[in-house]
Amino acid sequence: MSGNEAIARGAYECGVRFAVGYPGTPSTEIMEAFARYPGVYAEWSPNEKVAMEVGIGAALAGAKAMVVMKHVGVNVAADPLFTVSYTGTNGALVVITADDPSMHSSQNEQDNRNYARFAKIPMLEPADSEEAKRFIKLAFEQSEKFDTPVFLRSTTRVSHSKSLVTLEKPSVSDDRTAVRFDTEKFVMVPMNARKRRLVVEKRLQDLKFFAESFPDNRMEINRSDVGIITAGLSYHYAKEVFPDYSYLKLGMVYPLPVKLIRKFARQVRKIYVIEELDPFLEEQIRAMGIKVTGKEIFPYTGEFDPGVIEEAISGGKSLKTLPDIPIPPRPPNLCPGCPHRGLFYVLGKLKIFVNGDIGCYTLSFMKPLEGLHSCICMGASIGMAHGMSKALGERGKGKVVGVIGDSTFLHSGITPMLNMAYNRSDAVIVICDNRTTAMTGMQEHPATGFTLQGEKTVEVDIAALVKSLGIQSVRVIDPYDLKSVRAVLKEELARSGPSVVISRRACILFKREKLPRRKPFTIDPEKCIGCRLCLGIGCPPIAWRTASNGPDGRVTRSEKKNRKGVAFIHRDLCAGCGLCAQLCKSGAITEERE
Amino acid sequence: MRHVKGILLAGVGGQGIILASDILCRVFISAGLDVKKSEVHGMAQRGGCVTSHVRFGKTVHSPLAKKKDVDILVAFEKMETIRYLDYVMDGGAVIINMEEIYPPAVNLGEFPYPDDITETVRRSFPDFQLVDAAKQAIRAGNIRTVNTVLLGALSCFLNLSLKLWDKALADSFPAKLIGVNREAFRLGRGAVQL
Numbered sequence: 001m002s003g004n005e006a007i008a009r010g011a012y013e014c015g016v017r018f019a020v021g022y023p024g025t026p027s028t029e030i031m032e033a034f035a036r037y038p039g040v041y042a043e044w045s046p047n048e049k050v051a052m053e054v055g056i057g058a059a060l061a062g063a064k065a066m067v068v069m070k071h072v073g074v075n076v077a078a079d080p081l082f083t084v085s086y087t088g089t090n091g092a093l094v095v096i097t098a099d100d101p102s103m104h105s106s107q108n109e110q111d112n113r114n115y116a117r118f119a120k121i122p123m124l125e126p127a128d129s130e131e132a133k134r135f136i137k138l139a140f141e142q143s144e145k146f147d148t149p150v151f152l153r154s155t156t157r158v159s160h161s162k163s164l165v166t167l168e169k170p171s172v173s174d175d176r177t178a179v180r181f182d183t184e185k186f187v188m189v190p191m192n193a194r195k196r197r198l199v200v201e202k203r204l205q206d207l208k209f210f211a212e213s214f215p216d217n218r219m220e221i222n223r224s225d226v227g228i229i230t231a232g233l234s235y236h237y238a239k240e241v242f243p244d245y246s247y248l249k250l251g252m253v254y255p256l257p258v259k260l261i262r263k264f265a266r267q268v269r270k271i272y273v274i275e276e277l278d279p280f281l282e283e284q285i286r287a288m289g290i291k292v293t294g295k296e297i298f299p300y301t302g303e304f305d306p307g308v309i310e311e312a313i314s315g316g317k318s319l320k321t322l323p324d325i326p327i328p329p330r331p332p333n334l335c336p337g338c339p340h341r342g343l344f345y346v347l348g349k350l351k352i353f354v355n356g357d358i359g360c361y362t363l364s365f366m367k368p369l370e371g372l373h374s375c376i377c378m379g380a381s382i383g384m385a386h387g388m389s390k391a392l393g394e395r396g397k398g399k400v401v402g403v404i405g406d407s408t409f410l411h412s413g414i415t416p417m418l419n420m421a422y423n424r425s426d427a428v429i430v431i432c433d434n435r436t437t438a439m440t441g442m443q444e445h446p447a448t449g450f451t452l453q454g455e456k457t458v459e460v461d462i463a464a465l466v467k468s469l470g471i472q473s474v475r476v477i478d479p480y481d482l483k484s485v486r487a488v489l490k491e492e493l494a495r496s497g498p499s500v501v502i503s504r505r506a507c508i509l510f511k512r513e514k515l516p517r518r519k520p521f522t523i524d525p526e527k528c529i530g531c532r533l534c535l536g537i538g539c540p541p542i543a544w545r546t547a548s549n550g551p552d553g554r555v556t557r558s559e560k561k562n563r564k565g566v567a568f569i570h571r572d573l574c575a576g577c578g579l580c581a582q583l584c585k586s587g588a589i590t591e592e593r594e
Numbered sequence: 595m596r597h598v599k600g601i602l603l604a605g606v607g608g609q610g611i612i613l614a615s616d617i618l619c620r621v622f623i624s625a626g627l628d629v630k631k632s633e634v635h636g637m638a639q640r641g642g643c644v645t646s647h648v649r650f651g652k653t654v655h656s657p658l659a660k661k662k663d664v665d666i667l668v669a670f671e672k673m674e675t676i677r678y679l680d681y682v683m684d685g686g687a688v689i690i691n692m693e694e695i696y697p698p699a700v701n702l703g704e705f706p707y708p709d710d711i712t713e714t715v716r717r718s719f720p721d722f723q724l725v726d727a728a729k730q731a732i733r734a735g736n737i738r739t740v741n742t743v744l745l746g747a748l749s750c751f752l753n754l755s756l757k758l759w760d761k762a763l764a765d766s767f768p769a770k771l772i773g774v775n776r777e778a779f780r781l782g783r784g785a786v787q788l
Contacts, residue, residue, distance in 0.1 A: 104634045128630070128657075161632040161657040162619060236655040240598075307660030325714050327676050328705035330606065330697040332642035368702060535702055540641055543696050544703035565703065572737075 001165040003132045003158040007096060008033035009165070010133035012040065014140055015173030016064045020054045022047050022411065023440040024070030025105035026159040027098035031068050032443075035452050037170075044444055044452045047378070047411040048073035052080045052095070059084075059093040059149075060186065062177040064140055071099040071112045072377065076412065078115070081149070085119045086196040087186050088147035091176065094139040095121075098154045101276045101303035105156075107358065107375060109301065111277035116151050116254035120200050122207050123151035123254040124216075125232040129163045131216075135251065138216070146203055146210075153253070155276070157233050157303060208255045216251025219264055227268030229261065229281060229292070234274045234304055241310040256284055265290045272297075272313060276304050334363055336540050337518075337575025339434055339505035342479040343403075344371030345537050345579070346486045347430075352399050352493065353388065357381040357413075359405035360439045360507075361432050368538045372403065379404070379412025385427035386420045386498075396426065398493040403430045406462065407437035407445040414469065417500070421470030425498040428489070432479075433462060434507040442510055466500045473499035480505060482582045508575055518576025519591050523568050527588035530563035534580040534589060541573035542580055598651035600659040601748070604678045605670025606695045607644050610741030613766070615646035617745060620762035622650040625754055632657035643674065666751050668744055670727075671695050672711055679715065687751050688715055688722040689786075691744055723747060723786050730781040736771075739778035746782020 001009065007030050011019065019042045021031045035042035045051035048069040055067035069077060074097050084093065097115070100106040116123035124139050126132040132154065139150040184192050211217060223244050230238055231250040239247070248264040250256070265271060273282040273294040282294035297312040298304075334341050344364035347354050348371030356362055356372035357380060365372040374384060385402030392400065404413045409431050420427065437443040444450045449459035463474050473495060477488050485503070492499045506513035520541075523534075534542055546565040569580070571592065581589040601618065603611050615631050622629040633646035647658050661680050666687045669675035675690050682688060690712070699705035715722045727743040734743070742763070749759055763775050 156634070157632055157657065160634065161630060162616075163630040163654070163657065164623070164628060233657075237658070240656040241660070305658040305660055306656045306663075310660065325676060325708055325710060327673055327708055328697050328699040330641075330643050330674075330677075332607070333698055335641070367698070532703075538698055538702075540696075540698075540701065543701040546703065 001129050001133075002029065002160055002162045003126070003129045003154055004029035004098075004160070005033045006129035006133040006165050007136050007152070007154070008037070009167065010136035011066050011094075011140070012037045013133070013168050013170045014064075014137040015171050016066050016140065017041060018055075018058045018063045019066040019068060020045055020051045020058075021068030021096075022051050022073055023437055023443040024073050024098070025440055026100060026154070026156040027068050027070045027073070027096060028440045028443065029159070030096060030098075031452065034066070042452050046446055048077040049079060052077035052084075055093055055095070056080055056084050056089075059089040059091040060087075062091040062180065064092040064144075064173065066094050066096065066136075068096045069098070070106065071097055071110055072106060072108065073097075074112055074115055075110075076378070078119075081115075081121075082119050083188050084149050085121050086188055086193055086200055088196075088199070089143055089149055090147070090180065090182075092140045092143035093149040094136065094143055094152055095149055096152050096154065098156070098159050099277075100156050102156070107377060109277060111280060112151075112153060113253055113280045114278065116153075120204055121149050121151055121254075122146070122252060123153055124251055125153045125253045126158060126251070127231070127233050127235045127249070128158065128161070129165045131251070132158060133165055135216070138251075142210075146207060148203055148207075151254075153232070155232060155303070161233075204255060208258065211252050211255055211257040212259050214252050214257065216249075217257050217260055218249055218251070219260070219267075220247040220249070221267055222246045224267060225269050227264060227271045228274055229264065229271060229285065230274040231281065232276075234276060234309070237304050237306045238274050238309050240306040242313070250281070253281065256281070258288060261285060261288065261290065274298060274304075274309060277301075331366060332363060333366075333538065333540055334360065335508055335575070336573050337508035337577045339479045339503070339507065340364060340432055341369070341537055341539065341577075342482050342579050343430065343432060343485055343503045344369045346482060346489060347371035347401065347403070350489065350493070352401050355381040355384040355388065355400070355402040357402075357404040357408050358439075359408055359432070361403060361405060366538070368536050378408055379416060382413050382416035382420065382429055385429060386416065386423065386425040389425055389427040390423075397496070400427045401430060401493070402427055403432060405438075406431060406433040406435065406447055407443070409462070410446050410460070414465070417466065417471065418469045420498045426496055428492045428499050428501065430489075430501045430503055431462060431466075433502050433504045434510070435504075435513050436507055436510045438507040438510065442507070463502055466502075471498050471500050473497070474502065475499075476502045476504055478505055479503045480577055480579065482579060508577075518578075520571045520574035520576050521569055521578060521581055521589055522571065522592045523566070524588045524590070525566045525568065527586050528566040529586045529588070530566055531585065532567065533583045533585065534567050537579055537583065539580060541570040542567055543570065598649055598654050600647060600649045600664045601666045601668065602659065602664045602678055602681050603646045603648070603668045603670065604674045605644055605691075606674065607641050609644070609670045610738070611644045611646050611670055614741040614745055615648050617762050617766045618648050618748070620765060621754060621758050622648070624758045624761060628652060628654045630654045630657035643677065645678065666748065668748050670741070670744060673708060675715055676708065676711060679718070682719065686719065688719045689744065689747050689751075690715065690722060690724050691727040691740065692724055693728055693740070725782070725785045727782070727785075730785055731778055734778035734781055735774045736778070739775055742775045742778040743782035743785070746779040746784075747786045748782075749779070750783055750786040750788060
């Protein structure tokens with residue numbers, strides 16, 4: 001079972017029947033797995049802030065609520081989070097934050113343990129799937145016992161690694177939901193909040209006391225010369241390479257068990273603190289006056305593995321280096337037939353600044369498309385395009401575009417678009433509507449017409465929504481039609497005032513809206529003039545063939561005519577979108593005949 | 595003595611690596627071993643590199659292997675062999691699928707597809723296995739069984755009962771695909787020269 005599946009299972013086993021989240025790697029599968037259990041309510045909210053608020057509402061009504069997001073999602077949800085720390089939870093509220101050391105699929109590498117200290121909320125951190133299942137239960141227990149939201153922190157390697165898990169019988173907790181009033185506790189105006197502020201500090205003291213005897217803060221005393229203080233998966237990495245050292249493995253990373261740490265420190269001579277990313281444990285332990293070795297030898301950046309830890313402690317073992325031959329990188333790429341490709345090909349040629357956003361289309365910043373020039377966070381493209389256009393004034397006319405996906409637009413693009421209309425922007429926004437949340441694996445959202453649990457629901461009309469915000473010019477294009485994409489974009493760039501172009505075509509991998517398979521295209525090597533225009537769309541099946549670089553090494557007549565080479569299409573990979581044929585000036589690219 | 599062994603499956607998004615490593619885990623679990631595996635999802639699905647570490651033994655701590663600590667590398671794509679070769683321990687086994695999938699830089703003609711891959715591997719791992727998995731998959735009746743062909747090849751290096759493999763295959767595919775995958779597995783075993 002993966003760590004994510006184990007979190008879902010653990011929640012279900014301990015009677016949680018309410019979960020809410022927004023998809024984001026590496027957290028997505030928690031909600032997907034939870035939603036499949038019988039008798040649960042699970043939803044995708046449009047964004048993490050809404051998800052947090054939905055969870056708070058459920059908890060205030062007495063439910064055990066789980067709120068799930070990736071690390072940067074907590075930034076979006078931070079506003080309600082910091083104040084629910086004051087009100088407490090009534091029922092139970094556990095927030096899952098899935099961090100992404102090494103940024104496998106994220107725009108930053110923030111260490112969300114800092115949120116625990118910042119918001120004064122306890123945090124548990126499992127090291128594998130078995131612990132993930134057990135710790136989610138402990139998190140709910142703590143939430144109920146201390147009337148506090150509790151964090152469970154995972155990382156990509158915990159979420160996406162699989163290990164053995166013992167299943168237990170799911171328990172059904174009594175339904176304790178009811179409408180209860182407690183305005184002093186739940187109305188956070190200053191006079192009430194000041195009282196709750198004191199409760200928060202008292203609770204933190206209670207939690208510190210609790211942490212001392214929390215069984216998953218555990219010592220393993222072996223050799224007395226070296227002790228390792230660690231948490232999460234780093235524990236297993238270290239155990240792998242240094243099985244004989246003594247360990248203090250912290251299951252609860254905030255607040256810390258001060259006495260237990262002192263006790264451990266007395267039993268070993270040299271202490272290493274092993275943690276990925278920030279020196280979160282290290283700085284607190286140093287502040288206790290305990291001498292430890294940490295970030296002076298371990299990296300601040302990137303995820304660890306057993307090799308990183310071994311090298312830092314034992315010094316680099318000289319590995320026999322292998323004969324090195326240069327190999328080209330293999331970055332992720334837009335799929336063959338991806339609807340984003342045509343749009344970004346045109347954007348890349350227009351000599352405009354394209355403010356990008358979070359989604360598959362972010363990949364179009366790369367060669368050869370080069371059709372996207374910024375990416376900060378979910379929803380940023382619209383506000384940035386507006387700000388850029390205002391700052392540039394006349395010089396920015398027809399030069400500033402923002403692009404955003406359908407799910408991302410509904411996540412956090414609506415408010416900045418309202419701002420564009422309100423403050424009379426000149427920017428053009430393109431909504432790349434591929435009918436799903438493609439990048440995280442086809443999750444539903446408010447414009448797909450279905451909920452997470454597969455029920456039919458209202459489907460928001462994106463064009464009507466945009467118009468209702470005050471944008472008067474709204475046009476819809478098909479990104480497979482290069483000519484009209486170019487024409488419409490040029491017209492909208494020339495227009496003054498804000499305008500929105502909806503580039504609509506379903507993701508090529510989206511099964512529900514899949515069109516009949518198209519015939520693959522083929523390039524006639526006799527007609528190909530070797531101009532390389534078709535290579536400019538960066539489509540994976542289209543490759544350049546010189547005499548020495550062909551699948552069969554065959555030299556065609558074209559090459560004999562002094563051309564440097566010809567393009568060809570791997571027919572098995574071609575999705576038949578026909579973009580390349582629209583670019584070919586010599587008519588060499590045609591749909592394959594039967 | 596090493597108590598934990600490691601296998602690294604490496605290739606390109608869409609080649610069925612994740613499913614192959616799931617099947618591999620089923621085999622180890624049914625053999626009564628502890629097993630952990632780790633891979634990267636997300637962006638890697640869009641034609642980027644995909645790797646899956648599978649580690650097994652009495653008690654497994656880390657789901658990731660350090661460099662020079664993998665017993666068997668199965669490269670689903672020829673060039674990817676080189677990218678992960680430094681994970682393989684001295685005397686380890688290397689299985690290479692001869693399929694070449696061009697990354698963007700090669701498609702654009704900016705970078706040649708390296709042509710001395712097998713020679714490079716030979717220098718450090720003279721007993722490597724080169725498998726034409728696509729050919730065997732087509733023989734088995736479905737080009738999409740390339741991953742099962744490679745599992746068949748891998749099975750020759752693991753001393754595990756064929757019954758366990760067969761059960762894992764049967765448990766991993768819908769009924770109509772079990773037959774073709776059994777055949778692909780068998781052909782994969784036949785493709786290895788020991």
